[in-house]
Amino acid sequence: MRRLWWGVLPLTLIPLLFGAASLQSGNGAFGFGLWAGAGWTAIQRLVALTDAQAVPVSVNTAHRLQAVMDACESDSACCALPDPVWEVMSVRCAACRNVLDPMPRPDLGRPRTERLPMAMLRLWMADGHALGPSEQQP
């Protein structure tokens, strides 16, 4: 999911090139629209290079999930048979319902029940980030 999120950056070159071609010899409004949309996405991804918290699935996220799994296999587990599940608002144990990590699940890669157009619209609006409050450090 991390690669998918970052993979958008090289893909923005395509609308930028078509936008430049359209600005030079085609419809100027269409070219400007392509430039504005692709440029906004490229700038947002480039800003995320300096802020690790702006990425929906980061290395820090993987470390926190691994810490939850390690805690479940240790003697300090929440219950006898821990079953960690990454829910929409937090990582919880399915057996005892204890909150193991208050990290909301990013929208990118989450299984969903709505139909494809609505799912794509929501994913586009949230840019893969969690729909709940921002991450809190444990």
Ligand SMILES: [Zn+2]
């Ligand atoms: Zn438990």
